[in-house]
Structure formats: C-alpha cells, structure tokens
Amino acid sequence: MNITDFLANYWPFVLLGLWFFYKWWNSKRVIAMLPKLKKNGALLIDVRSTGEFEHGNAPGTINIPLQELSGRLGEIPKSSSIVLCCASGTRSGMAKLLLLKNGYRNVYNIGAWSKFLG
Numbered sequence: 001m002n003i004t005d006f007l008a009n010y011w012p013f014v015l016l017g018l019w020f021f022y023k024w025w026n027s028k029r030v031i032a033m034l035p036k037l038k039k040n041g042a043l044l045i046d047v048r049s050t051g052e053f054e055h056g057n058a059p060g061t062i063n064i065p066l067q068e069l070s071g072r073l074g075e076i077p078k079s080s081s082i083v084l085c086c087a088s089g090t091r092s093g094m095a096k097l098l099l100l101k102n103g104y105r106n107v108y109n110i111g112a113w114s115k116f117l118g
Helices: 003-039 050-055 066-075 090-101
Strands: 043-046 061-063 082-086 107-112
Touching (some): 003 107, 050 061, 082 090
C-alpha cells in the first residue's frame, strides 16, 4: 500500500492523531513558557465547573467556569497574558477561542489543570 492509498483509506485516523499530537505539543510549549508568564503576572484561569474546581485545583488559579466566561470578561484585563486550563484541554480550548474572539491577544491553553502542578 502506498502513501496515497493509506491516506485515502485512513485519513480520519491520521487527522485525529495529528490533533492529539498538536494538543500534546502545545501543552508542552505552554508549560515551558509558564515560569516567564507567571513572572510577568499572567492570570491562571481554570474553566472547569465550580464543583470540579473545589475537588482539586492548582495553586494560583482562579475559577471562571466556561459557561460563565462570556458574562465575566470584565474581570479579565486584556493587557494580561492568560493561561487557561480545564480537565483535558477541550473546554480551555473553547475558552481560548472565546477570548481571542473578544480581543484578547496573549491567551494560552495549558490543557489539564494538573500540568500547573508539575
């Protein structure tokens, strides 16, 4: 089987694999930038539900659940860098898109909140 046949038959799996790779790579990139972002006063926002946040969270994070984010944009200065997290990176990815759409420029998705721990 040549590469063209492989892609024709398995392209959904290839795209899914690339998506997971991108999430992994981006998370590693943000983790590497985290000390500098924190030093420069970045806001660390956890977009999980209040209940999830109360069961465990990273020190220094504030909780703004995704469903409340659009109504609470006034609490987030546009001049600050923002690092988002959730349980897996999906909700924080949606939050990143929302913030970018509303004029925020320095927005990063670290993925799972536990990555702040370590």
